[in-house]
Amino acid sequence: MSQESVEVVREDENRRYVVRYAGEQAGFAAYQERGDETVFTHTEIDDKFGGKGLGKALAKFAIEDTIARNRVIRPLCPFIKAYLDKNAEYDAHVIGKGVTR
Numbered sequence: 816m817s818q819e820s821v822e823v824v825r826e827d828e829n830r831r832y833v834v835r836y837a838g839e840q841a842g843f844a845a846y847q848e849r850g851d852e853t854v855f856t857h858t859e860i861d862d863k864f865g866g867k868g869l870g871k872a873l874a875k876f877a878i879e880d881t882i883a884r885n886r887v888i889r890p891l892c893p894f895i896k897a898y899l900d901k902n903a904e905y906d907a908h909v910i911g912k913g914v915t916r
Contacts, residue, residue: 821869823876832880834860834873841869844877844895852910853886858894874898882908 822835832844842860846853855877860870874895881888882905889910890896899909907913 821872823873825877825880832873832877834869834876836864836867836869841867842873844873844892846877846881848886849889851885851887852889853881853884854889855892855895858892870894871898878902878905878908887914 820837823832824835825832830846830848832846833840834842840861841864842858844858845856847856848854858870858873860873875898877895878888878899887910888895888899888905888908890899899905899912905912910916
């Protein structure tokens with residue numbers, strides 16, 4: 816996977832992060848914002864883009880962008896939760912791990 820061919824952006828108006836591969840939308844991670852929390856609700860990668868690591872790129876960007884905006888992560892989406900479970904460096908920013916409510 817060529818890094819130049821992958822782009823991830825936050826679309827505030829649609830409440831989602833979008834990953835594009837070679838200019839074509841390949842998937843998204845939907846979220847809602849509640850107070851200081853960003854609640855990830857659903858992530859989807861189109862089957863034709865499977866195996867390219869786009870889900871990981873999308874999750875990493877979305878999580879790091881959320882943290883950079885001083886927000887707390889609530890992972891209801893199984894994909895985002897699984898990514899966070901494998902990457903303990905984000906625990907301090909995740910409800911149920913480093914953040915208690």
